[in-house]
Amino acid sequence: MTDSVAGISGMIIEKLLANPKVPRDINGNSKIVEDLAFDSLAVMNFVMEIEDELDVSVPLDKLADIRTINDLAACLHTLKASHA
Amino acid sequence: MIDIFAKHAALRAAYDGLTAVSPRNPFEVVIERPLSATVGLIEGRETLLFGTNNYLGLSQSGHAAEAAIETARTMGVGTTGSRIANGTFGLHRKLEERLASFFGRKHCMVFSTGYQANLGTISALVNKDDVLLLDADSHASIYDGAKLSGAQVIRFRHNDPVDLEKRLARLSDHPGAKLIIAEGIYSMTGNVAPLDKFVEIKKRHGAYLMADEAHSFGVLGENGRGVAELQGCEDGIDFVVGTFSKSLGTVGGYCVTDHDGVDLMRLCSRPYMFTASLPPEIIAATLAALDDMVAHPELRTRLQDNAARLHAGLKAAGLQTGEHVSPVVAVTLETVPQAVGFWNALLENGVYVNLSLPPATPDNRPLLRCSVMAAHSPEEIDQATAVFKQVAEHFRD
Numbered sequence: 001m002t003d004s005v006a007g008i009s010g011m012i013i014e015k016l017l018a019n020p021k022v023p024r025d026i027n028g029n030s031k032i033v034e035d036l037a038f039d040s041l042a043v044m045n046f047v048m049e050i051e052d053e054l055d056v057s058v059p060l061d062k063l064a065d066i067r068t069i070n071d072l073a074a075c076l077h078t079l080k081a082s083h084a
Numbered sequence: 085m086i087d088i089f090a091k092h093a094a095l096r097a098a099y100d101g102l103t104a105v106s107p108r109n110p111f112e113v114v115i116e117r118p119l120s121a122t123v124g125l126i127e128g129r130e131t132l133l134f135g136t137n138n139y140l141g142l143s144q145s146g147h148a149a150e151a152a153i154e155t156a157r158t159m160g161v162g163t164t165g166s167r168i169a170n171g172t173f174g175l176h177r178k179l180e181e182r183l184a185s186f187f188g189r190k191h192c193m194v195f196s197t198g199y200q201a202n203l204g205t206i207s208a209l210v211n212k213d214d215v216l217l218l219d220a221d222s223h224a225s226i227y228d229g230a231k232l233s234g235a236q237v238i239r240f241r242h243n244d245p246v247d248l249e250k251r252l253a254r255l256s257d258h259p260g261a262k263l264i265i266a267e268g269i270y271s272m273t274g275n276v277a278p279l280d281k282f283v284e285i286k287k288r289h290g291a292y293l294m295a296d297e298a299h300s301f302g303v304l305g306e307n308g309r310g311v312a313e314l315q316g317c318e319d320g321i322d323f324v325v326g327t328f329s330k331s332l333g334t335v336g337g338y339c340v341t342d343h344d345g346v347d348l349m350r351l352c353s354r355p356y357m358f359t360a361s362l363p364p365e366i367i368a369a370t371l372a373a374l375d376d377m378v379a380h381p382e383l384r385t386r387l388q389d390n391a392a393r394l395h396a397g398l399k400a401a402g403l404q405t406g407e408h409v410s411p412v413v414a415v416t417l418e419t420v421p422q423a424v425g426f427w428n429a430l431l432e433n434g435v436y437v438n439l440s441l442p443p444a445t446p447d448n449r450p451l452l453r454c455s456v457m458a459a460h461s462p463e464e465i466d467q468a469t470a471v472f473k474q475v476a477e478h479f480r481d
Contacts, residue, residue: 041443044239048220057251059215059236083254 008080009073012050016069028070047072056080102441106424108431110439120144121459126436134394134454134468135438137271139303139411140383141459143333145376148369155368163364168350168357175367180338182371186378187309187324189340193349196359198298198327199225201337203232204355205294205325206265208348210235214260217251217291219243219267219277221446226265226296232354235263242270242446245281252289262291268300268311272445272453274412276304279311283320294323302331302377303411308384328366332373336362387411387458390465394456397469401476414440415452415472422479423450429475435468 009028016022022036032038038046047058050072056079066072089096103109108127115133116125121141124133142148155175163173176194184192195201206229210216214235218226221242230237238255241247248264255262264286266277279295286293297310305313308331312318322343328336339346350356362370377383391411398405404416417423420441427439430452438453445451456465 039443042448044220048239048241055254057238057254059238060230061236 003080005070005073005077008054008076009070011053012069012073015049015053016046026069028073029068031067032069032072033067050076054080056083102420102424105421107428110424110427113431113436115436118144121457122461122464124436126431129434131431131434131436132464132468133436134456134460135436136457137299137330137455138333138457138459139299139331139387139455140333140377140380141457142331142373142376144459145333145369145373147376148333148372151372152365152369156365159364161363161365163361165360166357167361170361172361173364173367175364175371176361179362179367179371182374183338184340186307186374187340188318189324190342190344191346192338192340193346193353193356194362195337195339195356196362197335198325198329198337199228200355200359201325201327201339202226202296203229204353205323205339205349206230206263207232207355208353209233209292209294209323210261210263212236215255215258215262217248217262217264219265221267221270221272221275222265223267223271223296223298224444226267235260243275243277245278245285248282249285249289252285252291256289262289263294264291265294265296268295268297269303269410269412271299271412272440272451273406273414274408274410275406276300276311276408276410278315279321280315280317283317287320292322293320294325295321296325298325298327298337299330299410299412301326303384303387306381308377308381328370328373331377332370334366334370334373336366336370383458387456390456390458390460390462393462393465394454394469397465398454398472401469401473403472403476411456413454413456415454416447417450417452420450423452426475426479427452429478430471433471433475435471 013026032043051057054076062075066075118124121138121144122133123130180192180194195204202225210233212234216230216235216237218237218239219242220239238251240251264282266282269276282293295312300310302308304311312321323339323341325339328334392409395405395409395413398413398415405413430437440451440453442448
């Protein structure tokens with residue numbers, strides 16, 4: 001489930017939808033800040049939840065380049081692969 | 085021509101929205117002048133000050149004021165440059181020696197502000213090949229220092245040793261130095277860090293530990309050396325950073341350590357090298373305030389009693405506060421409009437506290453941040469909690 005970018009993306013969406021404030025129609029191309037109305041702190045806190053799920057840590061500088069859910073999934077996949 | 089301020093459109097909208105519902109701008113409160121450590125003149129009214137960081141009341145120390153006046157008369161009011169370029173005054177050295185001795189450390193570096201102490205220390209200690217592990221609720225100066233350093237930054241859950249250890253374990257193969265940073269008392273919530281637990285963890289993982297005791301210096305520990313002294317783990321803290329602008333009532337910051345390598349920081353810490361150094365009268369006032377602090381340990385006892393009284397009073401008024409009893413007591417509210425209304429009502433009823441709004445607060449909820457002083461009388465604290473209770477009842481109706 002979490003060994004592919006698509007699998008990680010699906011897991012992120014599932015986690016996001018557990019928050020009732022998140023729009024119901026999100027997909028992998030949804031922009032985290034613009035479409036989900038997350039501020040910088042909310043993004044960092046959400047990423048912490050995902051980190052636990054995948055047992056990786058995302059350095060903050062990596063977050064700067066992330067726009068969409070799929071970007072985040074790709075970043076996590078790379079980090080996970082490098083730790084494997 | 086591209087509007088250079090266009091990027092701040094969302095900030096503008098939030099700011100306009102806030103000021104539209106608030107009878108006064110919360111970011112532009114003017115304390116016309118302090119009448120004492122605990123009372124200031126705001127909008128022409130005598131107002132109880134419960135929103136300063138003047139924990140020991142020493143901003144109004146007569147001893148410190150006299151020292152500043154005398155020094156300004158004999159040495160002038162400024163240094164006009166940085167120590168690396170324009171020279172060190174004897175007083176800079178004296179203050180560094182005094183602080184090193186107070187903390188029982190080999191070395192001390194002073195900075196022109198507490199913000200710069202974090203920026204200057206962090207950016208000189210680590211670089212792009214290293215990893216910083218920051219408590220998630222760290223002060224902006226720690227995040228900014230991290231950014232300036234270029235090191236990889238990994239956040240761990242606030243005050244959570246298990247989470248910190250998990251993240252260090254993931255870094256076991258990382259070749260760079262690892263520096264953990266935590267605060268003693270957290271400035272927004274008053275939470276106290278488990279520094280003793282962090283020391284055990286850093287030893288197991290070969291990491292360094294820096295503690296920012298800005299809000300705990302002069303406040304906790306038998307001698308006022310902060311949370312590390314209170315928890316008996318000073319030996320395990322590699323670098324202690326702090327400020328003079330809270331308990332000592334002046335301005336400036338410091339880093340103390342036993343690591344000899346710190347001398348090189350004077351040659352590579354840009355926030356130290358490229359800023360005008362502390363003016364002599366501020367150093368004289370700081371030294372005098374430090375003498376006051378050492379000579380009057382009862383100030384700390386009174387501060388703890390006052391912290392307990394304010395904390396209990398706010399809890400009894402049915403307000404949501406943190407669990408830690410410390411001189412910072414944060415009342416958590418649910419919505420920004422509610423917090424803005426509450427804060428205005430407190431001020432109109434003669435109590436000044438800090439309005440803290442997300443994202444500068446944990447959990448995305450607004451806080452009314454109160455801070456108590458040794459100088460507050462029990463009657464002043466009871467008056468403040470009575471006003472809180474009255475306003476809270478109004479907002480419940």
